[in-house]
Amino acid sequence: MQFMNTWKVPGGDQLVYLQQQPLEVFGRYIQDGTDSKEAGGILLGHVRGEHLEIIEATEPSTMDRRFRYLFERMTFFHHRLAMKRWSDSHGLIRYVGEWHTHPQDYPTPSSTDLHEWQILAADRRDERPLLALIVGCQSLHVEYMHCTGKRQVLKHGVE
Ligand SMILES: [Zn+2]
Numbered sequence: 001m002q003f004m005n006t007w008k009v010p011g012g013d014q015l016v017y018l019q020q021q022p023l024e025v026f027g028r029y030i031q032d033g034t035d036s037k038e039a040g041g042i043l044l045g046h047v048r049g050e051h052l053e054i055i056e057a058t059e060p061s062t063m064d065r066r067f068r069y070l071f072e073r074m075t076f077f078h079h080r081l082a083m084k085r086w087s088d089s090h091g092l093i094r095y096v097g098e099w100h101t102h103p104q105d106y107p108t109p110s111s112t113d114l115h116e117w118q119i120l121a122a123d124r125r126d127e128r129p130l131l132a133l134i135v136g137c138q139s140l141h142v143e144y145m146h147c148t149g150k151r152q153v154l155k156h157g158v159e
Pocket of ligand 1: 100109110
């Protein structure tokens with residue numbers, strides 16, 4: 001399974017590019033078994049002009065329960081890591097969003113996901129939209145959630 005690494009905001013030129021590390025992490029947690037649990041973490045990236053490069057996806061930590069729903073996650077570990085990356089990189093690498101898995105081939109967000117993403121987007125201090133990503137068995141779902149609740153679902157590939 002190789003997920004697409006380049007995603008495009010419809011109606012614009014903005015790209016989201018996934019480096020190899022996040023793609024490998026997603027591949028390890030694909031929810032294709034009947035009793036597999038939802039997994040997830042945060043996305044760390046680098047803003048390049050209007051584009052976004054995702055450098056790292058954190059893996060479920062030993063401090064996390066493997067959670068059934070997004071809101072059950074313990075965010076402490078992930079956000080502490082985000083702060084460390086931010087300071088180690090002198091502000092180049094920052095928290096950009098969240099990822100989790102769904103046991104669907106072509107995943108779609110639940111109403112709980114949308115609600116949770118909107119809360120996270122409203123919490124962002126840099127006022128950038130939240131990058132929200134779901135790992136399915138065949139494809140990724142990638143979208144920007146704005147603090148207003150406006151959604152931009154990205155399409156894969158470069159046209
Ligand atoms: Zn979900």
